[in-house]
Amino acid sequence: KGKFIERYVIALLWFASHGNDDENEWRNDFDFMSNSSVCNWGTNIGTISRSGIICDDNDRITEIRLVSNNLRGPLITELGLLRNLEHMTLDHNSLTGSIPEQLAELTALSYLALHNNQLSGKLRTSIGALTNLAFLGLGDNEFSGAIPEEWKALKDLTTLGLGNNLLDEGLETLESLPKLQRLFIGGNRFDDNLENLAWDKMPELKEVDLSNNELVGSIPKSLIQLPILQVLSIGHNKLTGILPDLSSSSSTLRYLALSGNSLNGSIHESIGDLAQLLYLDLSNNKFTGTLPHRMKKLTQLKYLFLSHNNNFKAGGIFSFVKHLTSLRDLSLASTNRVGLIPEKINRLTNLVMFDLSSNGLSNTIPSSLGNLKKLKYLLLNRNHDLGGTVPKEIQNLPQLEVFMVDQTSVTGNLTSICNRDSKPKYRIIGANCRIADEGNNIETRMECGCCIVCCDTVDTLVQQNDKVCNNDAFFGQEDPFWENSYQRHVYNFEGQKLSDVFFNFSGAPGFGGGI
Numbered sequence: 001k002g003k004f005i006e007r008y009v010i011a012l013l014w015f016a017s018h019g020n021d022d023e024n025e026w027r028n029d030f031d032f033m034s035n036s037s038v039c040n041w042g043t044n045i046g047t048i049s050r051s052g053i054i055c056d057d058n059d060r061i062t063e064i065r066l067v068s069n070n071l072r073g074p075l076i077t078e079l080g081l082l083r084n085l086e087h088m089t090l091d092h093n094s095l096t097g098s099i100p101e102q103l104a105e106l107t108a109l110s111y112l113a114l115h116n117n118q119l120s121g122k123l124r125t126s127i128g129a130l131t132n133l134a135f136l137g138l139g140d141n142e143f144s145g146a147i148p149e150e151w152k153a154l155k156d157l158t159t160l161g162l163g164n165n166l167l168d169e170g171l172e173t174l175e176s177l178p179k180l181q182r183l184f185i186g187g188n189r190f191d192d193n194l195e196n197l198a199w200d201k202m203p204e205l206k207e208v209d210l211s212n213n214e215l216v217g218s219i220p221k222s223l224i225q226l227p228i229l230q231v232l233s234i235g236h237n238k239l240t241g242i243l244p245d246l247s248s249s250s251s252t253l254r255y256l257a258l259s260g261n262s263l264n265g266s267i268h269e270s271i272g273d274l275a276q277l278l279y280l281d282l283s284n285n286k287f288t289g290t291l292p293h294r295m296k297k298l299t300q301l302k303y304l305f306l307s308h309n310n311n312f313k314a315g316g317i318f319s320f321v322k323h324l325t326s327l328r329d330l331s332l333a334s335t336n337r338v339g340l341i342p343e344k345i346n347r348l349t350n351l352v353m354f355d356l357s358s359n360g361l362s363n364t365i366p367s368s369l370g371n372l373k374k375l376k377y378l379l380l381n382r383n384h385d386l387g388g389t390v391p392k393e394i395q396n397l398p399q400l401e402v403f404m405v406d407q408t409s410v411t412g413n414l415t416s417i418c419n420r421d422s423k424p425k426y427r428i429i430g431a432n433c434r435i436a437d438e439g440n441n442i443e444t445r446m447e448c449g450c451c452i453v454c455c456d457t458v459d460t461l462v463q464q465n466d467k468v469c470n471n472d473a474f475f476g477q478e479d480p481f482w483e484n485s486y487q488r489h490v491y492n493f494e495g496q497k498l499s500d501v502f503f504n505f506s507g508a509p510g511f512g513g514g515i
Helices: 002-016 077-081 101-105 125-129 149-153 171-176 269-273 293-297 319-323 343-347 367-371 415-419 459-468
Strands: 042-045 049-055 061-065 072-074 087-089 094-097 111-113 118-122 135-137 142-146 159-161 166-169 182-184 207-209 231-233 255-257 279-281 303-305 329-331 353-355 360-364 377-379 385-387 402-404 428-431 434-436 442-444 490-493 496-499
Parallel strands (some): 087 111, 094 118, 118 142, 135 159, 207 231, 255 279, 353 377
Antiparallel strands (some): 434 442, 490 496
8 A cells, every 4th residue: 555655646736736747748757657566767977876666575665756857836745655765855956835734744865955946935844753854955935024933843943945945033943953064044134143142052163154035134153153164155245344363264165255335444364274275255345454464274275256345545556465375366456555466476377367456556467467376367457557558467367268357557559469360269358459638639548359359439439438448347256156066157247158169248147155
């Protein structure tokens, strides 16, 4: 009888989720509805993984794995009859409606993945009955309301993914989940004060994403000093106050993203003690003073974003930077940098993106930048006192895709960068091509036959100036890097998106909130 019921439930799942839809069927039918045993309705992937239905030694269904398989429609209530089910992954489909109350009957369930669907409604309080759950992924849906108080019973939960929903209450429930290691609640509507949460009651936290909410208060020491914390992303909230002393922070911290808040004051020298840090984003805040030279100890750092902190004390490019030879991306845009671009920047031979735009840099572009053979994105625009010509060493950089010198005093000829044999997939060049003096006499400032952005001041182009002069800000840090092993896959402008795959003028920056 039990096996008949299980076959019946899986058949219902097939029909209800349009497995038999001739026009828009499942991507893989896994032999569903064949005459063989339901335990054979699946496909081996390699030697250790399987998709479809998985059974135990008694031929009872213990796992359903149908990830990214074009399932559509509501979850059937009959899933609650699969009492031996331990693992269910139905993520990255197009499931709709609410979570059936009957799933609370699956008391053996330890892994439930329903993220990246179109599920909606309130989070079921009855999920609190699934006390064996270790993994719960409900992110990237349309759930609203609160994290239920009943979920405090999920004492074995290690991963909770609720990112990119419409949730706004119930963060205090998290304090009762002592084994939690990975917490993803970014991209919701929480407006709690972070200081009111007892972070020390979750001592096993390793990855925390609270970004893109409306959280207030200052950064609690109890959060940033969690003993084994590796990832902390709290950007794009409404946080204020200073960056706390980090000397007692976890030596394992690898990713720290605080951008898009209103943090202020000087940055404490203890930031230089985060020896394992790979990614640091302090951009779009209100920090003051200068940066501690002790940051030269961050030799593992690959991504450093300090842009749009206009209240930094005016000065040259931070002297510690030349020691960070692992850097792949460096953004110092709009940080009140003045003076020369130092020759010793040529030590940063791993740089792919270098953004010095919107500062007060002067003199000329050093030819030593030509040593940065991996450079794809070089932004020197909006430094009005930066002059001279573009050195041929830079024009010959083999991988250069984006080069911006518009709204500077740079002149000359970019013919070699336009005509070189080694051409990247995209080339976006911005320069001041022509200007008109007071007598409307047109002067050619830069000869550039391949410039996509020409900041002309000729009368006929004045009305288009906002577009042709590249007035959009560059936010190079916008991408879920840490979810991709700290690797950047997309470079964004505001209103523009660049990647190795496509270039368009409509893509908006975004951050993936995890599972």
